[in-house]
Amino acid sequence: MISVVIVGNGNVATHLVNAFSKVDAIKATQINSRDLSNIPKADLTIIAVSDDAIAEVSSKIENSFVVHTSGSFSIENLKNTSNKGVFYMLQTFSKDKKVNFAEIPFCLETENGSDYKLLETVAKSIGKKIYNVNSEQRKALHVAAVFVNNFTNQMYKIGNDICDEHKVPFEILQPLIQETALKIETLSPKKAQTGPAIRNDKKTIKNHLELLHKEQQKIYKLITKSIQNGN
Incomplete structure (x- = not known):
């Protein structure tokens, strides 16, 4: 089972938590970005906060693999000292509007191949359209x-x-x-x-x-x- 921590409580975080809750192979835990004092260990930590908060939030996370969900921010905007990546879903999200993740493009980026395989596995657990997209693209x-x-x-x-x-x-x-x-x-x-x-x-x-x-x-x-x- 892959353990996933989702940091944030906005639209993207809410939809991800709901989607992962239906997948047996994923154990997802959601935490509020205002309380980072006790982040549980996880195979993957997804930061789903506002763009301006990515650097500060990521700098406080010590987990081994940390990604953000921003479309406009580079992988370098993550300030954790461990492995970095991007888990960007190209769609508009509203809390009260259901989304079909099978129709949503997942744009992934990592620093190495093993992290990409993990991120791809997580994306494929809820989606079907997976793309390897770098920060400039x-x-x-x-x-x-x-x-x-x-x-x-x-x-x-x-x-x-x-x-x-x-x-x-x-x-x-x-x-x-x-x-x-x-x-x-x-x-x-x-x-x-x-x-x-x-x-x-x-x-x-x-x-x-x-x-x-x-x-x-x-x-x-x-x-x-x-x-x-x-x-």
């Missing part, structure tokens, strides 16, 4: 994820605001949102692009801008220019 993935997740969600928010202002149900847009996401499973995002910007439909663009508020106009113009420039 993971940083790029994290930036890309911000665009396709956080920025896209902000576009949903703006679309919802426009609908609310004009008393139109936002749910009317949901089939379009779903089809847009499904389309890029078979087409590249560039080939999947449609709309007035790619067609250079100046009259429609002008009409849209007249409907929008100042901040919305800035975003609309910036994205339109990016589409037209092929950026």
